[in-house]
Amino acid sequence: MSEKQVNTTYEYAIDLDKNDELSSYREEFYLNEKKIYLDGNSLGLLSKRAEKSLMDILQSWRDYGIDGWTEGEHPWFYLSERLGASMAALVGANTNEVIVTGSTTSNLHQLLATFFQPNEQKNKILTDELSFPTDVYAMQSQLKLHGYNPKTHLIKVKSGDGHLLKEEDIIEAMTADVALIVLPSILYRSGQILDLKRLTEEAHKREIIIGFDLCHSIGAIPHQLSESNVDFAFWCNYKHLNGGPGTVGALYVNHTHFGKAPGLAGWFSSKKQHQFDMAHELIHEHHAGAFQMGTPHVLSVAPLIGSLAMFNEVGINNIRRKSLRLTGYMLDLIDHELKEYEFIVRNPREDKMRGGHIFLEHPEAARICKALKAEGVVPDFRSPNGIRLAPVALYNSFEDIWTTIQKLKRIMAEQTYKKFENKRGVIA
Numbered sequence: 295m296s297e298k299q300v301n302t303t304y305e306y307a308i309d310l311d312k313n314d315e316l317s318s319y320r321e322e323f324y325l326n327e328k329k330i331y332l333d334g335n336s337l338g339l340l341s342k343r344a345e346k347s348l349m350d351i352l353q354s355w356r357d358y359g360i361d362g363w364t365e366g367e368h369p370w371f372y373l374s375e376r377l378g379a380s381m382a383a384l385v386g387a388n389t390n391e392v393i394v395t396g397s398t399t400s401n402l403h404q405l406l407a408t409f410f411q412p413n414e415q416k417n418k419i420l421t422d423e424l425s426f427p428t429d430v431y432a433m434q435s436q437l438k439l440h441g442y443n444p445k446t447h448l449i450k451v452k453s454g455d456g457h458l459l460k461e462e463d464i465i466e467a468m469t470a471d472v473a474l475i476v477l478p479s480i481l482y483r484s485g486q487i488l489d490l491k492r493l494t495e496e497a498h499k500r501e502i503i504i505g506f507d508l509c510h511s512i513g514a515i516p517h518q519l520s521e522s523n524v525d526f527a528f529w530c531n532y533k534h535l536n537g538g539p540g541t542v543g544a545l546y547v548n549h550t551h552f553g554k555a556p557g558l559a560g561w562f563s564s565k566k567q568h569q570f571d572m573a574h575e576l577i578h579e580h581h582a583g584a585f586q587m588g589t590p591h592v593l594s595v596a597p598l599i600g601s602l603a604m605f606n607e608v609g610i611n612n613i614r615r616k617s618l619r620l621t622g623y624m625l626d627l628i629d630h631e632l633k634e635y636e637f638i639v640r641n642p643r644e645d646k647m648r649g650g651h652i653f654l655e656h657p658e659a660a661r662i663c664k665a666l667k668a669e670g671v672v673p674d675f676r677s678p679n680g681i682r683l684a685p686v687a688l689y690n691s692f693e694d695i696w697t698t699i700q701k702l703k704r705i706m707a708e709q710t711y712k713k714f715e716n717k718r719g720v721i722a
């Protein structure tokens with residue numbers, strides 16, 4: 295690689311912060327002044343707006359009791375639909391193609407139960423060998439429910455280097471026996487972005503239904519789900535979207551599938567005006583709302599109201615622009631300051647292919663992460679030897695990045711990581 299000019303001074307980091315149009319949003323969050331939080335892609339931080347909307351919902355319970363379902367500023371009965379509509383811009387969907395409900399895992403089960411309709415010719419599910427385990431477990435169990443053996447009917451596209459996928463390989467694996475595909479929009483380890491539009495086009499040419507897990511891309515990069523004709527998508531809202539631990543997830547269903555019956559029905563799949571008829575024949579919605587099941591988790595979803603307001607105010611394109619600058623700056627400093635310490639950058643470097651985080655590999659990763667934590671930097675360890683660093687556009691600064699890399703450099707130079715065991719904790 296040719297030597298790129300990199301300004302490694304502290305003053306330069308401060309300058310970048312001064313010229314950052316989003317810097318004021320940092321004040322909206324509860325940041326621990328003693329820490330640098332780089333784990334927003336596992337659990338985003340609490341914002342004051344999210345806290346307020348949670349308190350507002352609690353207050354509506356206090357004020358209205360049962361009538362809170364239809365009264366107050368955020369009537370609970372319509373909250374899932376309203377939040378879905380306010381998330382639609384983040385995924386490039388029509389407002390009624392998104393519903394806030396369930397979790398990543400339960401939504402994938404719902405979507406597989408709805409869209410995986412195997413027949414003699416088409417009865418396999420295609421995914422990749424780097425997919426998040428919960429997604430794979432869901433696919434395996436849905437195959438079993440249909441009487442298929444996951445060992446023969448779940449096809450996993452291989453990665454050449456254990457970090458990245460080649461879209462050509464995925465397309466080549468779209469054989470005539472594949473009924474449905476589930477892939478990540480951004481790989482949770484390497485942060486690689488897949489081209490959803492291209493993969494969807496290729497899948498549709500072969501009459502294969504295709505859906506994506508957006509857990510690592512929602513709130514980090516823009517999407518064009520409707521325009522790309524993606525059949526379905528699902529995600530959680532506690533990572534880049536800062537909805538809080540265990541907040542409710544969301545799903546998207548393309549409007550061309552409206553009218554399809556939910557594979558897993560419940561009374562919240564009903565058309566709203568019929569739900570309280572209490573009839574035993576379900577009249578399901580003809581939009582994404584049909585894929586809800588039971589009573590929404592109102593208290594868990596409440597922080598999202600405030601958090602989403604912030605995303606809609608800033609706009610996802612502005613968030614993406616700053617995110618790319620943050621990760622680009624971090625890469626420059628890593629290349630320049632850490633070159634003698636055996637780190638391998640595993641995320642793609644091109645803007646078009648790089649998600650919201652940096653993925654470093656090092657044989658001593660587990661204890662380097664512990665040393666970073668002891669120094670007040672919160673990274674994310676991924677077994678066996680990965681360090682994820684996610685600078686988040688709304689609350690991380692260029693100074694955070696500069697300080698992190700300086701700390702990392704010192705940890706390596708002074709070998710302070712050797713004070714720790716090279717083993718992961720229960721949650722890592």
Ligand SMILES: *Cc1c(COP(=O)(O)O)cnc(C)c1O
Nearest residue numbers: 397398399426428482507509530
């Ligand atoms: C975080 C994450 C999940 C988590 O699923 P939950 O049902 O919310 O626990 C699933 N898939 C991916 C790719 C993730 O990053």
